[in-house]
Amino acid sequence: MIPHQPDSLDDSQLPYNSVNDHENRPDKPEEACGVFGIYAPGEDVAKLTYFGLYALQHRGQESAGIATFEGEQVKLHKDMGLVSQVFNESTLQNLSGTIAVGHTRYSTTGSSRKVNAQPAVVETRLGSVALAHNGNLVNTVPLREELLNNNCNLVSSTDSEMIAFAIAEEINAGADWQEGCMRAFHRCQGAFSLVIGTSQGIMGVRDPNGIRPLVIGTLGENPVRYVLSSETCGLDIIGAQYLRDVQPGEMVWITEVGLTSFQWSQKSKTKLCIFEMIYFARPDSVMHNESLYTYRMRIGRRLAKESPANADLVIGVPDSGIPAAIGYSQASGIPYAEGLIKNRYVGRTFIQPTQSMRESGIRMKLNPLKDVLFGKRVIIVDDSIVRGTTSRKLVKALREAGALEVHMRISSPPVTHPCFYGIDTDTQDQLIAATTSVEDIAKLLEVDSLAYLTRQGMLWSTREDPESFCCACFTGDYPVSVPEQVKRSKLMLEKVSV
Numbered sequence: 129m130i131p132h133q134p135d136s137l138d139d140s141q142l143p144y145n146s147v148n149d150h151e152n153r154p155d156k157p158e159e160a161c162g163v164f165g166i167y168a169p170g171e172d173v174a175k176l177t178y179f180g181l182y183a184l185q186h187r188g189q190e191s192a193g194i195a196t197f198e199g200e201q202v203k204l205h206k207d208m209g210l211v212s213q214v215f216n217e218s219t220l221q222n223l224s225g226t227i228a229v230g231h232t233r234y235s236t237t238g239s240s241r242k243v244n245a246q247p248a249v250v251e252t253r254l255g256s257v258a259l260a261h262n263g264n265l266v267n268t269v270p271l272r273e274e275l276l277n278n279n280c281n282l283v284s285s286t287d288s289e290m291i292a293f294a295i296a297e298e299i300n301a302g303a304d305w306q307e308g309c310m311r312a313f314h315r316c317q318g319a320f321s322l323v324i325g326t327s328q329g330i331m332g333v334r335d336p337n338g339i340r341p342l343v344i345g346t347l348g349e350n351p352v353r354y355v356l357s358s359e360t361c362g363l364d365i366i367g368a369q370y371l372r373d374v375q376p377g378e379m380v381w382i383t384e385v386g387l388t389s390f391q392w393s394q395k396s397k398t399k400l401c402i403f404e405m406i407y408f409a410r411p412d413s414v415m416h417n418e419s420l421y422t423y424r425m426r427i428g429r430r431l432a433k434e435s436p437a438n439a440d441l442v443i444g445v446p447d448s449g450i451p452a453a454i455g456y457s458q459a460s461g462i463p464y465a466e467g468l469i470k471n472r473y474v475g476r477t478f479i480q481p482t483q484s485m486r487e488s489g490i491r492m493k494l495n496p497l498k499d500v501l502f503g504k505r506v507i508i509v510d511d512s513i514v515r516g517t518t519s520r521k522l523v524k525a526l527r528e529a530g531a532l533e534v535h536m537r538i539s540s541p542p543v544t545h546p547c548f549y550g551i552d553t554d555t556q557d558q559l560i561a562a563t564t565s566v567e568d569i570a571k572l573l574e575v576d577s578l579a580y581l582t583r584q585g586m587l588w589s590t591r592e593d594p595e596s597f598c599c600a601c602f603t604g605d606y607p608v609s610v611p612e613q614v615k616r617s618k619l620m621l622e623k624v625s626v
C-alpha cells in the first residue's frame with residue numbers, strides 16, 4: 129500500500145514560494161532537495177523510489193518526480209506537492225522499467241513551478257538522460273549563457289536542467305556516457321550531488337567538496353542491486369544496506385556489470401555542510417558511522433558544559449531541538465521534560481481568522497504544556513535562530529504558560545551569512561545574528577539568558593577533521609568561491625565580523 133498523508137498537512141510540509149515570501153516563510157533554513165536512484169531489473173523500481181522519496185520528504189516539499197527507463201524508453205511523472213500527493217498506485221504502475229531516478233524539491237534556484245520540478249529529462253545522441261540534483265551551482269550565469277549560445281532549448285529556470293544540457297552537449301559532440309558526464313561536471317561549480325539515469329545504468333556523483341551528502345546502498349544478494357540516496361534513511365525504508373558514501377569528486381556508474389568508480393575530480397577536498405549534521409538530515413540517518421541523533425545529543429552535552437544555567441527543567445523545540453535538549457539535560461543533571469507539543473496537522477498561519485490567533489500564531493504549531501512549565505525556570509534548546517521571529521513568539525508563549533525564567537540555548541553558532549550551496553537561509557539582512565549582538569538578540573527575544581554553541585564545540589562534537597566541513601553560514605568563509613554577481617543577490621550588507 130502507498131501511505132497517504134492526511135488531508136490537512138503539517139505546516140512545515142506546505143509548499144510556498146520560497147523566493148520572495150518573507151512574511152510567511154518558516155523561520156528556519158530550508159533544505160533544498162532529496163535525490164534517489166535504483167538499478168534493479170526484476171524489481172518494482174518506481175515503487176521502491178516512491179518509498180525512498182517518502183523517507184526523504186523532509187529535504188523538499190514543493191514538488192516530486194520519478195523517471196524510469198525500460199530499455200530505451202523513458203517514462204516520467206512529476207508535479208507540484210508532496211510525494212504522497214504527486215503519486216498514487218496508478219501513476220506508479222505506469223512507471224515501469226529497470227532503472228529509476230527520483231527527486232523531491234524545495235526551490236533555491238528557479239521559482240516554485242511545475243516546469244522546475246525534477247528529474248530533468250533531456251534527449252541526447254545516445255538516448256534520454258534523466259537528472260536529479262541536490263545543491264546549487266554558483267556559475268549559473270556563465271553556464272546558462274554558454275548553453276543558450278549553443279542553442280540549447282532550456283525550458284526551466286533551474287541549474288539542474290543546465291547540468292543535463294551540458295551532459296547532452298558533450299554526448300552529442302561524440303563522447304560516451306562516462307566521458308560526456310565527466311566533461312560536463314568540469315563545467316559546473318558549486319554544490320552538486322546528482323543521480324543520473326540513462327538506458328544503460330545510473331550514476332551517482334558528488335562535487336569535489338562533497339557539500340551535499342549521497343550514499344550507496346545494496347539490495348539483495350544474488351544478484352546485488354544498487355541504490356543511491358541523499359541519506360541512509362532512504363535506504364532503510366526499502367530494506368537496502370548501506371555500502372558507503374559517494375566520495376567528493378567521485379562518479380559511480382552502476383550497470384548490469386555492477387558498480388564502477390571514477391574519480392572525476394583530482395582536486396577534491398571534503399567540505400560537508402555542517403548544517404546537515406545539526407539540523408537538515410533526519411536524526412535516524414547515519415553520517416560518519418553514527419546516527420545524527422547521537423551527534424545532536426553530543427552537541428547538547430557540549431552546550432551544557434559551555435553555557436550552563438540554573439534552572440528546573442530542560443525542554444527542546446520539537447522536533448529538531450529535542451536530541452540536543454536531551455543531551456543538555458544529561459550533562460547538566462537538570463531534568464528533561466516535554467514542554468511543547470507539536471500540532472502536526474495545522475494549516476498555514478495566514479489562515480488564522482482572529483487577531484489574537486495571529487498574534488499567538490506559534491500555538492498553531494507548538495502548544496506549551498502549562499502544568500509542566502508553570503512556576504519553573506526553563507532552559508529551552510533549539511538548533512538555530514535565523515530571523516528570531518519564531519523564537520520570540522515561543523518565549524512569549526512559555527511565559528504565558530507560567531515559566532518563571534526562560535534561558536535559551538542554541539545548538540549551533542550564530543548564523544551570520546547566507547548559503548549559496550542549496551540551502552535557503554534568507555538574505556543576509558534577514559539574519560538576526562548578522563546585524564545584532566548576542567546580548568541584543570537576548571533583549572529582542574525577551575529571554576533571561578541566551579547562549580549559542582561555539583564553532584569549536586560544534587566541530588569537536590563531530591569527532592572528525594574540523595577542516596572537512598563547510599561552516600560558511602557561521603563564518604562567511606565559502607569553500608567554493610561565490611561570484612560577486614551571485615553574492616549580491618543575498619549579501620545585502622557589508623561583510624560582518626564574526
Ligand code: SF4
Nearest residue numbers: 401402547598600601
Ligand atoms: S553555507 Fe551553511 S548551510 Fe550552506 S553548505 Fe555551508 S554550512 Fe551548509
